[in-house]
Amino acid sequence: MLKKIAKVLSKYPIKSIFFTVIIVILLAVGVKGVFMATGNDTLVEPSSTVYQDNLMLEEEFGGESIIVLYESENLLTLENLEHMKGIEDTLQMNDSIYSIVSPVTLVEEMANNQSEKFKDGFPKSQQTLDKMIYDNGELRPVFEEVVIDDQYMTMIIKLNGATEDAEKTEVIESLNNYLDREEIESAETMVSGKPVLDHATRTSMQESIKSMMGLALIIMVIVLSIVFKVRWRLLPLVTVLIAVIGTVGLMGWLQIPITMVSMAVFPILIGLGIDYAIQFQNRYAEEMTKEDSNE
Incomplete structure (x- = not known):
């Protein structure tokens, strides 16, 4: 030959x-x-039973989650929640989002369910917000999932199942751009979760390949x-x-x-x-x- x-x-x-x-x-x-x-799919064979079962589960109940952590001495303020609502408004039109759970979404749901009491929807004053979040000075149980303690609260952004890496990157970049553009002095924010880690890994891989070559x-x-x-x-x-x-x-x-x-x-x-x-x-x-x- x-x-x-x-x-x-x-x-x-x-x-x-x-x-x-x-x-x-x-x-x-x-x-x-x-x-x-x-x-x-880079770690497990896509045709395997384990991968297919996980894919079916993600399609039914959503896939990976991005976590936005807020840290503040005075946490549940109108300013902090309005900043968090800005994230929700920024991402709500993205087709890759399965669901968003945060103090803001819970407050909005309460306002919709009690439209007679809260006719203006999202509260416009701290006093109204406190009435919705607290019951006799105690945090309502519904908020315990997203309010960790007196200093930390989270926003959980769940992506659709089988979301492509490019779509995850688009969500992460939109989120980071909002946080860079809309700085908040009353709280520190941190973005984490597996999609964020994977995005950082891909970026690091690209830089490593360029340096290596x-x-x-x-x-x-x-x-x-x-x-x-x-x-x-x-x-x-x-x-x-x-x-x-x-x-x-x-x-x-x-x-x-x-x-x-x-x-x-x-x-x-x-x-x-x-x-x-x-x-x-x-x-x-x-x-x-x-x-x-x-x-």
Whole structure:
């Protein structure tokens, strides 16, 4: 097989180069389709019973949750709840949201159920808010799920089941943009939950890949310049870059995501690629030397 390929390459060198360039360009276009993945399907086989059962459960009762934690010495104030209501208004039009549970949603539900008593809906004064939240000075039991203690309360944003990573990222970015834009002095806020952790992991993976590729490129240029004493000493580096582009581009065309597991392939690909490229170029140089001596 290799001999047949060698004969074709030697017989049609220009055409072979042309088709190779076309293939590399097509593979390079596929790089745009590459995406990071950190979901459950990267850890468990999607066709397994466990994964399918979990997927069915998420479709019925919602998927992962994003938690917004509020910390304040004076927690259940009108200012804090209005700030929290701003988050609810920002996210309520997003189709990826399954449900939102917070002190605000509970207050709004109480206002709707008691429309005669609270005709204005969401309370406009602290006194009205206190009447809805407290009963004889004690926190109403309905708020115990979202009010942890006197200093902490939470907003639970549950996503739809099987929500894509891109959709999770959109929700997280909308949430972070609101918190950056609408700063609140009376409370400290923190955003957490598995979707947030996965988003941070994907971002870290992207930065790690860029750093790894850049550092590997610099090291290979230095090593090849010092150790590989031949003409076109940086040619193996070009060969490896083409191989990396081809591999990543093929992953893009086939919609194969980059995961924490598949990232381990790139150091191996670079290491083996530069090794084989050097050996191939060296062997080619030896054969050219033999032909020149025979002449």
